């Protein structure tokens with residue numbers, strides 16, 4: 001009988017993977033980390049029983065969580081990543097020629113080390129880029145004490161349980177707001193809306209009064225099961241979400257970037273939400 005990994009994110013439902021080989025498994029200082037091979041998705045990483053990333057579908061999530069805020073902003077010189085230990089967001093951020101400095105705050109050194117080893121294409125050398133400052137710290141502690149300003153902040157966190165819970169708190173969002181330049185953008189992973197609609201509602205409520213424009217955009221990631229993933233969007237510049245396809249296309253072509261999921265057309269369309277999500281926000 002083949003060994004299976006069954007995800008424990010939901011009480012009565014869980015996707016399962018045949019584990020061809022366990023490459024690494026350990027209780028780190030912060031969470032249970034497992035990396036295994038699966039025929040369909042390639043290498044797979046889970047933290048505390050929840051799928052975080054796979055070799056095959058990572059590009060959808062990493063491209064959308066990065067390129068939508070960065071192309072919407074257009075002049076993001078300084079970027080902050082919270083979480084993101086596998087290096088996929090860092091890799092995509094560094095593809096933007098306007099980016100001069102990236103601070104990445106990840107709580108778990110073991111995730112960074114093991115992902116460098118077992119998912120080398122996720123970071124693709126990004127941790128060695130001279131523009132990068134990697135800080136091993138709790139994202140909320142960092143943001144509360146932070147005095148620097150960033151044009152874009154991306155929260156690539158685990159779900160709001162365990163160490164990731166604080167990254168969905170009002171305290172964290174307030175710290176992000178204080179750390180943004182005028183017209184800066186906060187983008188965060190915010191769960192799969194069909195399965196985790198309360199997460200969408202909670203974030204929307206917590207963004208109230210913090211950002212003049214609060215919304216979500218969508219990305220369908222196969223191993224974040226249950227339909228579209230909703231990525232939260234907060235900024236005081238209400239024009240950024242309204243950029244036309246032509247404006248985004250011009251920036252995209254100037255960046256001379258080859259993507260596998262992201263396109264300027266998808267960028268604009270991703271802000272269109274299903275009616276059940278809109279209803280949940282009202």
Ligand code: SAM
Pocket residue numbers: 051052053061082083084085086087105106107108111137138139140156157158159162163164165166167189
């Ligand atoms: N894309 C995944 C998803 O949506 O499920 C998450 C990717 S994984 C890289 C998330 C990272 O957030 C992990 O490396 C984890 O260690 C980190 N993390 C969790 N809580 C954190 C905290 N409080 N501060 C900083 N990083 C944290």
